[in-house]
Amino acid sequence: EPEVTQTPSHQVTQMGQEVILRCVPISNHLYFYWYRQILGQKVEFLVSFYNNEISEKSEIFDDQFSVERPDGSNFTLKIRSTKLEDSAMYFCASRHETGTDTQYFGPGTRLTVL
Amino acid sequence: AQTVTQSQPEMSVQEAETVTLSCTYDTSESDYYLFWYKQPPSRQMILVIRQEAYKQQNATENRFSVNFQKAAKSFSLKISDSQLGDAAMYFCAYRSSYNAGNMLTFGGGTRLMVKP
Numbered sequence: 001e002p003e004v005t006q007t008p009s010h011q012v013t014q015m016g017q018e019v020i021l022r023c024v025p026i027s028n029h030l031y032f033y034w035y036r037q038i039l040g041q042k043v044e045f046l047v048s049f050y051n052n053e054i055s056e057k058s059e060i061f062d063d064q065f066s067v068e069r070p071d072g073s074n075f076t077l078k079i080r081s082t083k084l085e086d087s088a089m090y091f092c093a094s095r096h097e098t099g100t101d102t103q104y105f106g107p108g109t110r111l112t113v114l
Numbered sequence: 115a116q117t118v119t120q121s122q123p124e125m126s127v128q129e130a131e132t133v134t135l136s137c138t139y140d141t142s143e144s145d146y147y148l149f150w151y152k153q154p155p156s157r158q159m160i161l162v163i164r165q166e167a168y169k170q171q172n173a174t175e176n177r178f179s180v181n182f183q184k185a186a187k188s189f190s191l192k193i194s195d196s197q198l199g200d201a202a203m204y205f206c207a208y209r210s211s212y213n214a215g216n217m218l219t220f221g222g223g224t225r226l227m228v229k230p
Binding site: 042 | 149157158160161207217218221222
């Protein structure tokens, strides 16, 4: 069964550094999402992406964040200058355009900012 | 904005017994979708069951069923014949039919423990 994959599984970085989290959505899906989950808290929506542009973003998704689909398979989340409070699990999800509107989640990347 | 509330931070059930996880939500919309996701220790979120608000019939998926009460804005998950593999965090989620991004709004989660 096709699944969403994410790399790396764990990323440790120093405050102020740039990080790129990578996701490979399910191949025939057209909607892509990033969510984050700070330890012990709710899963929060960050951004949705369709047709090579952001369709919606939350207040969390400020100028430090950006997303890109650099090729036909990858979907990336970049954090330009990481802060301590960016430490969280980051989940990528994808959804097919038609039929079921279920979002399928990847296993997550644990980002630790020191 | 929509909110989703799960009032039970933790629940415990004996193996083979039945347990019900609660979820309430707040919305002014009439058309939306509701989901239950399971997050085992491996952390990957797995869809358990979904419900369209326009459908009166409660969704069922094997041992998992929901009690959808639209007027009360309640969406509880019933797990029958609980198994050790059901132990996980369970998240209730809401998705509007109206926003372009189709984002999910999650509740705070309920940790389910299954006792052998």
